[in-house]
Amino acid sequence: MAGADLEKYKTAAFACIERNAGAIALVGDSIFYFGELGNQEYQSAALMSGLLEKEGFEVTRGLSGFPTAFLATHGSGKPVVALHTEFDGNPDNSQRPGVCEPAPIVEGAPGHCEGHNVNAAVMIGAAIALRRVMEEHKLPGTLKVFGAPAEEQLLSRPYFVRDGLFDDADIALHPHIGADLRVGHGLMQSALVSATFTFHGESAHAGTAPWNARDALDAVMLMDAGLNQYREHLKPTARLHRVIVEGGHQPNVIPKRAKIWWYFRDSSAQGAQILFDQAKRIAEGAALMTNTEAEHDVLSAVWPTRGNRTVAEVVRGNIETVGLPPWSKEENALAVALQKKVGVAAGGLTKELSPYEGKVQQRASANDGGDVSWKVPMVKFYFPGNIPNIGYHHWAAGVALATSIAHKGAVAGAKVLAASALDFLTRPELVDEAWTTFADELGGTTYESLLPAGQEPPADLNRTLMEAFRPAMAEHYLTAKPEFA
Numbered sequence: 001m002a003g004a005d006l007e008k009y010k011t012a013a014f015a016c017i018e019r020n021a022g023a024i025a026l027v028g029d030s031i032f033y034f035g036e037l038g039n040q041e042y043q044s045a046a047l048m049s050g051l052l053e054k055e056g057f058e059v060t061r062g063l064s065g066f067p068t069a070f071l072a073t074h075g076s077g078k079p080v081v082a083l084h085t086e087f088d089g090n091p092d093n094s095q096r097p098g099v100c101e102p103a104p105i106v107e108g109a110p111g112h113c114e115g116h117n118v119n120a121a122v123m124i125g126a127a128i129a130l131r132r133v134m135e136e137h138k139l140p141g142t143l144k145v146f147g148a149p150a151e152e153q154l155l156s157r158p159y160f161v162r163d164g165l166f167d168d169a170d171i172a173l174h175p176h177i178g179a180d181l182r183v184g185h186g187l188m189q190s191a192l193v194s195a196t197f198t199f200h201g202e203s204a205h206a207g208t209a210p211w212n213a214r215d216a217l218d219a220v221m222l223m224d225a226g227l228n229q230y231r232e233h234l235k236p237t238a239r240l241h242r243v244i245v246e247g248g249h250q251p252n253v254i255p256k257r258a259k260i261w262w263y264f265r266d267s268s269a270q271g272a273q274i275l276f277d278q279a280k281r282i283a284e285g286a287a288l289m290t291n292t293e294a295e296h297d298v299l300s301a302v303w304p305t306r307g308n309r310t311v312a313e314v315v316r317g318n319i320e321t322v323g324l325p326p327w328s329k330e331e332n333a334l335a336v337a338l339q340k341k342v343g344v345a346a347g348g349l350t351k352e353l354s355p356y357e358g359k360v361q362q363r364a365s366a367n368d369g370g371d372v373s374w375k376v377p378m379v380k381f382y383f384p385g386n387i388p389n390i391g392y393h394h395w396a397a398g399v400a401l402a403t404s405i406a407h408k409g410a411v412a413g414a415k416v417l418a419a420s421a422l423d424f425l426t427r428p429e430l431v432d433e434a435w436t437t438f439a440d441e442l443g444g445t446t447y448e449s450l451l452p453a454g455q456e457p458p459a460d461l462n463r464t465l466m467e468a469f470r471p472a473m474a475e476h477y478l479t480a481k482p483e484f485a
């Protein structure tokens, strides 16, 4: 492929993205106000998959038992370039955009507090531009666009990979919001096993006949105590965290059923599995001590996200071409005000690209896209839209996500994503090089899903919570519909 042609394709994709900046912003803002929790992203998935269908993509909905998952395909043959990203929110993080104090749109409701709404906008903007350029210039290859639900519960992509949905992919690209435009390679994130433990006992009147009970909540508390003792013996890379999702109903009824939900993280899949195995023994111990019965259910289990060096270098090249958006005084002032309010370094928005990171530091965060990165050369790259130094899963992280900061960041992210896909669609030698470096990086490690055989995803997860808030949230949905010109 002559370089001049490739430049022409990228220029055409950039022009399409710029022309549709308003529509891309509206995709992100609409999903922001939908504020849907994992596996309940019905409005968000319908919006995204509907836009792609309208553009002529062939759309399949409901992948791997996930009702809100979708795959949109365009083209045929090799290479197969896969784009994938998430679009879910988090519980109790409703926040009005542009307001620098806790200000829920709907009190107690779910909301976006990381920016997966903007991830969705980036992927849709890039996919539409790519399809148009591929069509107009008769480019070879297949574009596969995956909508991956319930990232906050680390859910969907290990199931997609297990079910063979990435078997034919040559390259995978995962855009994720950050506070700047960056990419690196190597192990980036951690492995994680998500599992619930349910204890079954027998209830009794807590006042008149507590001796007749077998207390399931006691077992949950002893399991928690057991894992707390175990914490001293954890490697620094390990993390254990939990919520009690069922702990009984009222104090005078001894709970016959109680349930605790754990995440077990470590730097390797094997490490996360060791933590989980120890937790199963501790659960058995807790059941023995309380005369209850324990059962567990694995919701998900993910490998650590890794970045391929070749793909990272290609994406970095496009990051240098695209550059950071020029921020207005008002945008920077909003960032400084929020940083001051939260008490973090108040340098405003990121104004200069940082040098190429190369090999990155592995972090304790996890993403369910990790499994994809062991199956096919992939990177997860970050585009701007968040305010630097603001931690995720906190009201402050919702402030920028439906403002011009996120809108400009989405345009930059969509350009980098589209340009990188075009590099791989038109330069087969780059795909070959990525597979060579990928083989080196795996170093003989064989990827095997951590999911138990036959495991089904929890498709109903978050349904009750989402249904409780949806009517009040629906009053704030945007009425304008994104139209791509």
Ligand SMILES: [Zn+2]
Binding pocket: 114, 116, 151, 176
């Ligand atoms: Zn995320």
